[in-house]
Amino acid sequence: MTTSPSLLAEKIYQQALLSGYDDCGIIAIDEMDEYLEHLQERLEKEPTSRPFYQRIEGAMNTKQRFPWAKSVIICTWWLGRYHLPESLEGKYARAFFLAPQVSLDDEGLRKKDAFTDWLTAAGLRWEGGEKSSHLQIGGLRHAAMKAGLGIIRKNNFLYTEQGSFVMLEGFVIDESCELRQRHGLKPCSPQCRLCxxxxxxxxxxxxxxxxxxxxxxxxxxxxxxxxxxxxxxxxxxxxxxxxxxxxxxxxxxxxxxxxxxxxxxxxxxxxxxxxxxxxxxxxxxxxxxxxxxxxxxxxxxxxxxxxxxxxxxxxxxxxxxx
Ligand code: SF4
Ligand code: SF4
Known part of the structure; x- marks a missing residue:
């Protein structure tokens, strides 16, 4: 690939928007290491959750799973675009019923798939996306935060400017490039414990x-x-x-x-x-x-x-x- 890293990042961003995502950022794969440290901290704070995290720990080691990868693309898709029918409120979680892979019609899915088609056509080796598994390529919330797409709040969810009802989709690619977004989000108030x-x-x-x-x-x-x-x-x-x-x-x-x-x-x-x-x-x-x-x-x-x-x-x- 002869494209410069910044031009490649810009092209990926434009393609993500064309494919229906709301936003997109890119980080170096090395930045995923920090996520494994957070996972350890979490285990120390809540040792009873060890059996769960031990089961997924391997899947969260992005660098080890994809030794050829150099960067992580992270895309957001806002679930709040839909009015959730009142009959589902309080019974069915938004993230399942409104996820794009679940909810989009054939045309919407074709448009979304155009993103990975484009990565392939651009000569990039890639893995990931929502179809890969529910664990995808690893710590997506961490990757989104590092890419400047939002912050992680005290309830552990990633919030963009539109809140936490956001689907994250991550891809690893074999080229180095970087794209940081900016936001004006303030952290949770120290007193708040509503969640x-x-x-x-x-x-x-x-x-x-x-x-x-x-x-x-x-x-x-x-x-x-x-x-x-x-x-x-x-x-x-x-x-x-x-x-x-x-x-x-x-x-x-x-x-x-x-x-x-x-x-x-x-x-x-x-x-x-x-x-x-x-x-x-x-x-x-x-x-x-x-x-x-x-x-x-x-x-x-x-x-x-x-x-x-x-x-x-x-x-x-x-x-x-x-
Ligand atoms: S409910 Fe309060 S503490 Fe919990 S995530 Fe929201 S702002 Fe933060
Ligand atoms: S952490 Fe508590 S409130 Fe949040 S999804 Fe789990 S059970 Fe529900």
Missing amino acids: QDHCPTRALSAPFTMNPLKCVSFWNTFGKSQLPPALSENAMGSWVVGCDACQNACPYNKIPAAKAEKDVPEKVNQALPWLDPEKLKTAPDPVLRDRILPLCDNHIQPNEVDTLRCSAARYLRNQPNR
Whole structure:
């Protein structure tokens, strides 16, 4: 490749915007090492989360996984562009049902895929993207923060100027280049603890710390809705798939109604009647497998339809006056 690093960075940025992303930054792959240090700190602060982090530690070692890579591209896609139907609020997490890979129509997906087509056509070796796995190329929030796309707040989410309902997508490439964005975000107030106070299971035990093995979002997806004895059924509240409580409580996440321009994609709209927990609990396998699970962004596998039924049944048991 003969393009200068700064010209390459500019071209990647332009292509990311053309492909529908909201923003894009690029960092050197060496900057991902710091993320592994944070992971260790997190383990020391919350040793009970060790089994979870040990399972993903290998996947988080970006440099070791991609020894040929020189830079990390990180792109953002704002989920707040959609009005979340009221019937989904407090039950289904935005990140699953509105993720672009789930929600975009064929034309939108083609446009998005044009980004990686362009990387290939430009002669770059690359890996990553949302299709690769839910762990993608490693610490995406860390990469986004280093690239100047936003800051990590006390609830551990990456916030851009538009809040934390942002999908991050990362790619490693075999050329060196760099692109830093700027933002005017202020850190959390030292007094604020709204996210912690709204966490129903106390998974957010301290600022910038989280125990995934206590998190609602873990148990009603990867955990197959089979709660451990230490977690009460009540604590799962009204969440059926995922949990947005610590993000919904955050003052930096108030999405101005005027900014949420679009209705949810047709795929979500068509699934709405089945997402009523009363119907979900008894929905036939083909409906759950073909119409609901594809909306869960690979967090529940096709042979795990009972996860949805269990979560719906628990939601119903947790409703007052039943
Ligand atoms: S997603 Fe829910 S359970 Fe998990 S840390 Fe946030 S508020 Fe707590
Ligand atoms: S709720 Fe408060 S402490 Fe938590 S992330 Fe938002 S501003 Fe920060």
